[in-house]
Amino acid sequence: MSARELEEVRRDVVACRRCPRLVAWREKVARDRTARFADQEYWGKPVPGFGDPSARILVLGLAPAAHGGNRTGRIFTGDRSGDFLFAGLYRVGLANQPTSVSRDDGLALAGAYLAAVNRCCPPKNRPTPAERDACLPFLERELRALHGVRAIVALGAFAWDGALRTLAALGHRAKPKPRFGHLAEAEVGPYALVGCFHPSQQNTFTRKLTPEMLDAVLERAKELAGLRLPRPRRGPRSPVPRVGGRARSGGGSAAG
Numbered sequence: 001m002s003a004r005e006l007e008e009v010r011r012d013v014v015a016c017r018r019c020p021r022l023v024a025w026r027e028k029v030a031r032d033r034t035a036r037f038a039d040q041e042y043w044g045k046p047v048p049g050f051g052d053p054s055a056r057i058l059v060l061g062l063a064p065a066a067h068g069g070n071r072t073g074r075i076f077t078g079d080r081s082g083d084f085l086f087a088g089l090y091r092v093g094l095a096n097q098p099t100s101v102s103r104d105d106g107l108a109l110a111g112a113y114l115a116a117v118n119r120c121c122p123p124k125n126r127p128t129p130a131e132r133d134a135c136l137p138f139l140e141r142e143l144r145a146l147h148g149v150r151a152i153v154a155l156g157a158f159a160w161d162g163a164l165r166t167l168a169a170l171g172h173r174a175k176p177k178p179r180f181g182h183l184a185e186a187e188v189g190p191y192a193l194v195g196c197f198h199p200s201q202q203n204t205f206t207r208k209l210t211p212e213m214l215d216a217v218l219e220r221a222k223e224l225a226g227l228r229l230p231r232p233r234r235g236p237r238s239p240v241p242r243v244g245g246r247a248r249s250g251g252g253s254a255a256g
């Protein structure tokens with residue numbers, strides 16, 4: 001049921017042209033490309049969510065990267081932030097492989113779903129408030145479809161704020177407004193919101209965010225979501241773990 005609803009959201013996201021500035025930017029980046037990806041066909045459209053329709057954890061970012069998600073068509077895929085994030089998801093058993101390089105690389109998530117506040121890459125990684133508000137209804141629809149989600153990991157203050165706005169739109173208000181911080185927690189309606197520094201290069205190169213710190217957030221989210229998963233085997237790939245007696249797939253992943 002939720003897989004069908006997610007597919008409808010995915011279709012609507014990919015077709016969206018609501019924000020003229022972001023449409024122009026994502027298409028310009030896809031046309032102009034960058035030297036190291038000059039031989040690649042860019043996605044150049046909004047990037048939908050990706051992951052397990054039965055997820056118990058939602059991981060929320062800011063927006064696709066110009067030469068990452070906007071190039072590959074999968075959120076957090078093809079840039080250094082994504083490399084850092086997927087390695088962590090793999091270490092804690094939420095992904096079947098530690099890397100995400102393209103939409104057909106065999107990656108599947110178990111118990112987790114990834115999305116972003118804005119689905120189009122913004123210039124300088126800064127969507128305007130109007131662009132944020134135009135895009136949040138997609139997240140609202142995803143959360144309605146993701147019946148099992150109990151924990152939301154917000155990567156950075158923008159995602160934290162976007163999650164709170166979306167939960168308020170769903171009728172769950174937190175008062176006073178909880179403040180973002182790494183490993184900050186807030187109970188908002190039936191959801192547990194957990195903060196994590198964004199895995200941007202600026203944060204990971206300076207070790208403001210380390211792999212251990214990311215793992216601590218993901219493990220806490222698993223605990224809050226009541227998710228128990230086997231740790232992956234040591235090796236480049238592991239089979240998709242089973243959760244609640246059912247294999248999880250990368251459903252909702254077909255970002256194009």
Ligand code: SF4
Pocket residue numbers: 013016017018019020022023046118119120131134135
């Ligand atoms: S940012 Fe969101 S609302 Fe704006 S054009 Fe992209 S998908 Fe549509």
